[in-house]
Amino acid sequence: MLTVSVISPEAVLFEGTADSVVAPAFDGQVGILTGHAPMMTLLGKGELRVGAGKDAQRFTVEGGFLQVVENRVRVVTERAGRA
Amino acid sequence: MAKGRELKGRIKSVENTRKITKTLEMVATSKMKRAQDRVHAARPYARALAEVLADLYSPDLAGRFALLRQPAHVKRAAVLLVTSNRGLAGAFNSNLIKEARALVGRLEGEGATVDLHVVGRKGVGYFKYVGRAIASSRTDIGDKPTTTNAAELVDGLRAEFGDGRLDAVYVVYTKFNSVLSTPAVSEQVLPVAPPARGKAQLDYLLFPSADEILDQLLPAYVRNAVYRALVESEAAFQSAQRTAMKNATDNASDMINILRRTYNRARQAQITQEIAEIVGGAAALQG
Numbered sequence: 001m002l003t004v005s006v007i008s009p010e011a012v013l014f015e016g017t018a019d020s021v022v023a024p025a026f027d028g029q030v031g032i033l034t035g036h037a038p039m040m041t042l043l044g045k046g047e048l049r050v051g052a053g054k055d056a057q058r059f060t061v062e063g064g065f066l067q068v069v070e071n072r073v074r075v076v077t078e079r080a081g082r083a
Numbered sequence: 084m085a086k087g088r089e090l091k092g093r094i095k096s097v098e099n100t101r102k103i104t105k106t107l108e109m110v111a112t113s114k115m116k117r118a119q120d121r122v123h124a125a126r127p128y129a130r131a132l133a134e135v136l137a138d139l140y141s142p143d144l145a146g147r148f149a150l151l152r153q154p155a156h157v158k159r160a161a162v163l164l165v166t167s168n169r170g171l172a173g174a175f176n177s178n179l180i181k182e183a184r185a186l187v188g189r190l191e192g193e194g195a196t197v198d199l200h201v202v203g204r205k206g207v208g209y210f211k212y213v214g215r216a217i218a219s220s221r222t223d224i225g226d227k228p229t230t231t232n233a234a235e236l237v238d239g240l241r242a243e244f245g246d247g248r249l250d251a252v253y254v255v256y257t258k259f260n261s262v263l264s265t266p267a268v269s270e271q272v273l274p275v276a277p278p279a280r281g282k283a284q285l286d287y288l289l290f291p292s293a294d295e296i297l298d299q300l301l302p303a304y305v306r307n308a309v310y311r312a313l314v315e316s317e318a319a320f321q322s323a324q325r326t327a328m329k330n331a332t333d334n335a336s337d338m339i340n341i342l343r344r345t346y347n348r349a350r351q352a353q354i355t356q357e358i359a360e361i362v363g364g365a366a367a368l369q370g
Contacts, residue, residue: 041290
C-alpha cells in the first residue's frame with residue numbers, strides 16, 4: 001500500500017492510501033506502485049489518478065513535483081483541483 | 084431634570100456605539116476563524132517544499148542558482164510591507180510600520196538603497212503622509228489572498244534579484260502564531276536561505292535532474308513565503324480587529340454603567356428634593 005498526499009498551496013486535497021498512483025510528469029505519465037525506489041520528478045499539466053478502477057480519485061494538477069520515499073507518495077503542486 | 088435628559092441622550096448614544104462595535108467584533112471573529120483555517124491549510128505545502136529543498140540542497144549549488152546567490156554587500160534591497168486595507172484594528176498597522184521603518188533604517192545605515200513595496204491602503208497612506216516614495220503599491224488584495232496575488236507581488240522582485248539588480252528582498256508582515264500572539268516580523272525571502280536538513284540525504288532518482296527540479300522549486304518556495312505572509316497577515320488582522328472591537332465594546336459597557344449610575348443619582352436627588360419641598364411646605368402650612 002502507498003500512503004498518498006496531494007498538496008497545493010491552499011489546501012491538502014487528498015490524504016490516504018492507495019495501491020497505485022498515475023501522475024502527469026513533465027515528459028509523460030509516470031506510474032507508481034508499492035516498493036518504488038526513492039524518486040523525485042517534476043510534474044507537467046494533466047490528470048493525477050490515485051488508485052485504480054471505479055474507486056480512483058482524480059485530480060487535475062499543474063506544475064510542482066512528485067516525491068516517492070518508502071511507499072509514501074507526495075504530490076506537491078502549485079495548482080490543483082478535483083477532477 | 085435638564086441634566087437627566089442630557090444623560091439619557093448620552094446613554095442612548097453610547098449604547099448605539101456599543102451595538103456597532105459588538106457587531107464588528109462578531110464579524111471579525113467569524114472572518115478570523117476562516118482566515119485561521121487558511122493559515123493551517125497552507126502549512127503542509129510549506130513544510131513539503133522546505134523538506135524537499137533541504138533534501139536536494141548542497142552548499143556547492145549556491146554558486147549555480149541565481150536565487151541562492153549571497154551578495155557580499157547589499158547595494159539595493161526591496162522591502163515588501165503587508166498592511167491592511169481597513170483600520171479599526173488597534174495598533175496592527177502602526178506596529179507593522181514601526182517594524183518596516185526599523186528594517187529600512189538598518190538597511191540604509193548599511194549603505195543600501197531601499198525600494199519600498201507596499202500592500203494595503205493603510206501603509207500606502209502612511210508613506211504618502213510622511214512623504215517617502217514607494218516603488219509600488221497594491222490595495223486590491225481582499226480578505227482572501229490567493230497564490231496568484233503572491234506571484235504578482237514577488238515575481239518581478241525575483242527577476243530583479245536574478246539579474247543582480249537587487250541584493251536582498253524582505254517581507255514585513257504580521258505573523259499569526261496564535262490568536263494571542265501576532266507579532267510584526269521581517270523575514271528575508273531572497274536570497275533563499277535553505278532550510279536545515281533533518282535526516283540524512285536519500286539517494287533519489289531525479290527527473291529530469293536536481294538542477295532542473297531546483298529551478299522550479301526555488302521560485303515556488305519564494306512565492307509560497309509571500310503567500311504565507313499574506314494569509315497570516317489576514318488572520319492576524321482579523322484577530323487584531325476582534326481584540327480592538329472587544330475592548331471598545333467593554334469600554335462602552337463600562338461607560339454606560341457609569342452614566343446610568345450618574346443618571347439614577349440625579350433622579351434620586353431630585354425626588355429627595357421634591358419630598359423635602361413638600362414636607363417643608365406642609366410644615367409651613369401647619370405652623
